Amino acid sequence: MMKTAPLRTATLTAAMIVLSGCATGGAAYVPIIDGPKDQVYTQDLTDCQGFAESREYLNSDTKTAALTGAAVGGLIAATNNSGYSRRHRHSRKNRNSDLENFAAGALVGALFSGGKRALQTRKERKYIVLDCMAGRGHRVLG
Secondary structure, three states, X not given: OOOHHHHHHHHHHHHHHHHHOOOXXXXXXXXXXXXXXXXHHHHHHHHHHHHHHOOXXXXXXXXXXXXXXXXXXXXXXXXXXXXXXXXXXXXXXXXXXXXXXXXXXXXXXXXXXXXXXXXXXXXXXXXXXXXXXXXXXXXXXX
């Protein structure tokens, strides 16, 4: 029988680790500008960083990527027969092993795909800050 409590704990821990690296990333970016860093600049930067923070990491793109990764990872892991012969494949023990393989593959696929998409969101947040600052008249260099 599959033990779900350790699997849930592992899933939540891994998700927290992946997302903790993204907590303020991108939105907290301070661009290099050619010009004064006066009160107008400071207010514009605060506003632009606020706009960037509104682009959430757990957006529909990230959720879709995680679900797709989970499905693909689970199917790949489930189709791997782990070296069992065909005559032993249908025993109860092996069915449980297949389910555990599916769950582990789904977890890895979801974390990989969702994490990759979350990193893309981090870059999007940085570009929101850059575009916003340029749109407010600051000469943004990078």
